[in-house]
Amino acid sequence: MALTHARTAEPAPPGFPDWSHTARQAAEAVPDQAIDAFCRALNHVSAAQLYLTDNPRLARPLRPTDVKETPCGHWGVCPPVNYMLAHLGPLTARRPAGCEVLILHGAGHAGPSALAHAYLNGTLRLTGDGPGWSMPELRALIAGFPHPERFGGEITPLIPGVRHTGGQLGPALAVAQGMVLDAPHRLVVPLVGDGELETGATAAAWLARRALHGSGDHGAVLPVVLANGMKMGGPSLLAGMSEDEVRGYFIGLGYEPLIHDGADLPGFRRLLAEAFSRLRPLGTTGRQPVLVLTMPKGHTGPQQVAGRQIAGTPAVHKTPLKDPRRDEAEFEALEAWLASYRPVELFTTQGRPTDLVRQALPGPAREPETTRPSASLDSQHSRPWPDASAVIRERATNKAFRLFSPDELASNRLQLSTGGSLPPWAVEILNEEICHGWLQGYTETGRDALLATYEAFAPVNTSLLIQHLKHRRLRYLTGQGGLPSVNYLITSLGWHNIYTHQNPGLVSSMLESEDGFVHVYTPADATRAAAVLALMLAGRDRVNFLITDKHPGPSFPPAPFRDELTDGAAVWPHLSHRGLPDLVLASAGDVPARELSTAATLLRRSHPEVKVRYLHINDLSVLGPAPRWPYALTNQTFSRLFGTDTPVLMAVPTRPGTVRALLAARGETSRFHVVGYQEPSRPTTPEGLLEHCGLSAAALSARAALMIKEHCG
Incomplete structure (x- = not known):
C-alpha cells in the first residue's frame, strides 16, 4: 500500500532541475498500458533467458525441446527490478534538457533483467553490427544465456548501460551519492535490495549524506528499496518489520518513505511522481524521499507446482522450476508462466518491441562529458615540487575534484586551507567504505578524486577494491576506458604508530591481485611523494596507492627522480660505486629509504673495499x-639495475612476501633478500618495530655484510 500521509514539498533551490515537470510530462504522454507492457516484456525476456532455447515469443505452443537442458540464473529479484525499470523509462526519456538519469543496480543477481533492458532499449548487440531489434538477436539473447564468455549471468559493465557491478554488495547507495556530487544536472536511482540493507556500507550510507551538508551544488539521489521480503536463504530482516516500523526507521534516518506494493500501477505512478516532486540536491537539509517497493520476490512467477510451494520461499531466488524439460508438471507451469505475459502482444515477428512497449522505453543512456586538467612529466619537472597538501589544494582550484577521508585529514597533517577549516571540496566521515563508495561514484562519472586514510584502516576496503578492479577491467574490455584513476593516499604508517594501527595489508592484497591497473607508489621522500600525487590525479585508467609517511624525514638528491617516475626505479649515484657491484641495495618507500641509505653509509665505513x-x-x-x-621493468632494464647474479638486499614498507612473489614471477627466487613488515607479537616502540622486522639501519648494515661474506665465500 502507499504512504497515506504526505508533507508539503519544500521549494527546490534555484537552478535545480524541475523533476516534477518530468513526471507530469511522462504521465501525460505515456499511458498506463504502455508501462504495463514494458514491464511484462522485461519479465518475459528475463524468464525466457533462464529457460528457453527457442520460440522466444511463444508464437506456437511450447515444446519440451524449446526448454534448456539445465536452466540456470536468478529470477527472484528480476520482477521488482523490472517494475522499477518500466516506470523509470518514460521519466528518463523526458528528463529536463541537459540532465541525465542513471540507474544503479545494487545487487548482481538481476543479470537477466539488465540484459532484457539493454535489448529492449536497442543497445545490445549479439549477432553482429545489425539492428539491435531482430528475431536472431532475441533468439541469441535467450538461447545463449548466461553468455559465459560474453556477458556472464550477473550485472557487469559488459552489459550496455551498467555502471556498477552488482556483485560489489553494499556500496550502491554511497556510489550513487558520489555520482551526483558537483553534478546538479544528474539524478541517480540506486536499486537497493532489502538483503543489501543489512550490509554495513548501506546502513552507513543513509546517515552519510549528512556529512555533505554545505559541500557544494549537487544532483539528487532517489533510493529505491526493493523490500521483496527474501534474501538468498530466507526472510530478510526488513521483512520482519511492520509498515509502521519501516516508516519509523527511514524517518529516523531523515528520509520521507513512500511505500507501495506495486499492485496498483496507476497508484504507483502517482507515488513516483510524488517522489520526483520531493527531490532535492544531495547535501541539503530536510527529508529526502525514499521509495520502498514491497513487491514479493519472484512476483508473477509460479505459486505452486504439484503441491510444492514456490512463491515466498527461497526457491524463487534462482530458477523456481528445476527441470521443466522432463518434469510434466513443471513444464505445464512454465508454459502458463510465460504465457501470462502475452508475449505476442509485446514483440513483433521480427523481434521488435511493439508500438505499445516502445512508448515507455527510456532511449539510450548518454555518456557524461567531462573535461579534466592533464599533467606530464615535463610539466612536473618545470616547476618546484610542492608538498602533498599544496598539490591537493592546486588540483581543487581546477574544479571537478573531491577529497574524501575517514575523519583523518588533520591527523594526516594535510593542510587544505589557510584558516584550518575544511574546504567544501573535502568531506570527512568515519567510514572507509562510504569514502570508497563516494570515490568510486565520482570517478565513474569522469571526475578526479582522492581518498586519504590511515594505512591500518585502509584494508577495510579490500573487498570493495577487488570488486571494482573487476568492474574496471571489464569496462576497459568494452572500449570504455579513459576514466580518471582511483587514487588512495595511504599515510599514518604503522612504522610510527601503535600496535593496533599496524597493518599494511591493503597494498599486499592489491599486488596479489596481479591486476595491471594497480600501481603501488613508494617514493623516497615528501617532495617525491608530492610529484607522484600530482601525476596520479592527472592520470587515467589506473588504481593508484601512494604510501608516504606523514612524519618529516630526510630528503634525497632529486636528480634520479625522473628515471624513478618513468621506469619505476633508478640508481642513486651519490650512494653507488662505479662499475660492477658486489651488492645491490634497493629501497622502496620513505622509511626504508631512510634506514637503508643510512645502512649504505655504515657499510662504506665498515667495508670500504665493497662496491655497492x-x-x-x-x-x-x-x-x-x-x-x-x-x-x-623490461628484462634489459631489470638486469641493468639489479644485475644478473649479484646479491640484492631490498627494504620495503609492505609485507616482504608480496614483493618476493613479484620477483619469483620473474624467476628471481634466491639472490634477493627482501626485508619488510612482520607482525610483532606485542606492542612495541617504532624503533623496536624496525628492529623486530630487521629494517633498522644497523640490522640492514649487518645483513648486508653477511650477504657479502656469503656471496664472496
Missing part, C-alpha cells in the same frame, strides 16, 4: 613480469 649499487623503487608493480604487469 644503491637504487630506489618508486613503483612496486614494476618488479612483476610483463605482460602480466604492463608497466613492468
